[in-house]
Amino acid sequence: MGDLANQILQAVREERYVFGDHADERLSERLIMGWQVAAGLEHARLRLERDDGVPYPVAEFEQELADGTPIKAVWAWIPERQIAKLVTVYFFPRAGTWN
Secondary structure, eight states, X not given: OOHHHHHHHXXXXXXXXXXXXXXXXXXXXXXXXXXXXXXHGGGXXXXXXXXXXXXXXXXXXXXXXXXXXXXXXEEEEETTTTEEEEEEEEEOSSTTOOO
Protein backbone atom coordinates (compact mmCIF):
# COMPACT_ATOMS: atom_id res chain seq x y z
CA MET A 1 0.00 0.00 0.00
CA GLY A 2 1.03 3.57 -0.49
CA ASP A 3 1.77 6.09 2.25
CA LEU A 4 -1.68 7.68 2.09
CA ALA A 5 -3.47 4.33 2.32
CA ASN A 6 -1.26 3.33 5.25
CA GLN A 7 -2.07 6.56 7.09
CA ILE A 8 -5.78 5.93 6.60
CA LEU A 9 -5.50 2.29 7.65
CA GLN A 10 -3.55 3.18 10.79
CA ALA A 11 -6.06 5.87 11.73
CA VAL A 12 -8.94 3.42 11.34
CA ARG A 13 -7.08 0.83 13.43
CA GLU A 14 -6.72 3.46 16.15
CA GLU A 15 -10.39 4.51 15.78
CA ARG A 16 -9.40 7.97 14.52
CA TYR A 17 -12.03 8.17 11.81
CA VAL A 18 -15.36 9.80 11.02
CA PHE A 19 -18.11 9.25 8.48
CA GLY A 20 -18.97 12.25 6.34
CA ASP A 21 -22.59 13.28 5.79
CA HIS A 22 -22.58 11.82 2.28
CA ALA A 23 -21.16 8.53 3.57
CA ASP A 24 -23.80 8.40 6.33
CA GLU A 25 -26.51 8.84 3.70
CA ARG A 26 -25.07 6.14 1.41
CA LEU A 27 -24.59 3.72 4.31
CA SER A 28 -28.20 4.20 5.39
CA GLU A 29 -29.52 4.03 1.83
CA ARG A 30 -27.59 0.83 1.12
CA LEU A 31 -28.31 -0.76 4.53
CA ILE A 32 -24.61 -1.03 5.38
CA MET A 33 -23.41 -0.72 8.95
CA GLY A 34 -20.46 1.66 9.20
CA TRP A 35 -18.48 -0.70 11.41
CA GLN A 36 -18.42 -3.22 8.55
CA VAL A 37 -16.64 -0.77 6.28
CA ALA A 38 -14.15 0.22 8.98
CA ALA A 39 -13.48 -3.40 9.99
CA GLY A 40 -13.18 -4.57 6.39
CA LEU A 41 -10.49 -2.02 5.60
CA GLU A 42 -7.91 -4.26 7.26
CA HIS A 43 -8.22 -6.75 4.37
CA ALA A 44 -9.06 -4.30 1.60
CA ARG A 45 -7.21 -3.94 -1.66
CA LEU A 46 -5.99 -0.48 -2.56
CA ARG A 47 -7.29 0.56 -5.97
CA LEU A 48 -6.23 4.19 -6.24
CA GLU A 49 -4.58 6.99 -4.29
CA ARG A 50 -5.10 10.64 -5.19
CA ASP A 51 -2.68 12.73 -3.19
CA ASP A 52 -3.94 15.82 -5.04
CA GLY A 53 -7.59 15.27 -4.10
CA VAL A 54 -9.54 18.40 -3.15
CA PRO A 55 -10.21 19.30 -0.42
CA TYR A 56 -8.28 16.27 0.93
CA PRO A 57 -6.25 13.42 -0.51
CA VAL A 58 -8.30 10.24 -1.00
CA ALA A 59 -7.75 6.52 -1.36
CA GLU A 60 -10.18 4.07 -2.93
CA PHE A 61 -10.35 0.50 -1.66
CA GLU A 62 -12.02 -2.66 -2.88
CA GLN A 63 -13.24 -4.72 0.05
CA GLU A 64 -15.96 -7.03 1.28
CA LEU A 65 -18.58 -6.58 3.94
CA ALA A 66 -18.99 -9.20 6.69
CA ASP A 67 -21.48 -11.12 4.50
CA GLY A 68 -19.08 -11.18 1.52
CA THR A 69 -20.73 -8.36 -0.43
CA PRO A 70 -18.07 -6.53 -2.48
CA ILE A 71 -17.90 -2.76 -2.12
CA LYS A 72 -15.72 0.16 -3.08
CA ALA A 73 -14.97 2.47 -0.15
CA VAL A 74 -13.52 5.95 -0.62
CA TRP A 75 -11.61 7.37 2.35
CA ALA A 76 -10.10 10.83 2.72
CA TRP A 77 -7.16 11.82 4.89
CA ILE A 78 -7.57 15.01 6.92
CA PRO A 79 -3.97 15.91 7.81
CA GLU A 80 -4.65 18.81 10.16
CA ARG A 81 -6.73 16.51 12.40
CA GLN A 82 -4.79 13.31 11.65
CA ILE A 83 -8.01 11.40 10.97
CA ALA A 84 -9.53 9.34 8.19
CA LYS A 85 -12.96 10.22 6.81
CA LEU A 86 -15.21 7.79 4.97
CA VAL A 87 -16.46 9.71 1.93
CA THR A 88 -18.74 7.15 0.24
CA VAL A 89 -19.35 3.47 -0.51
CA TYR A 90 -20.53 1.71 -3.68
CA PHE A 91 -21.75 -1.81 -4.44
CA PHE A 92 -20.22 -3.87 -7.23
CA PRO A 93 -21.45 -7.09 -8.87
CA ARG A 94 -18.50 -9.07 -7.52
CA ALA A 95 -14.96 -8.42 -6.36
CA GLY A 96 -12.45 -7.61 -9.07
CA THR A 97 -14.95 -6.59 -11.74
CA TRP A 98 -14.55 -2.83 -11.64
CA ASN A 99 -11.80 -0.44 -12.66
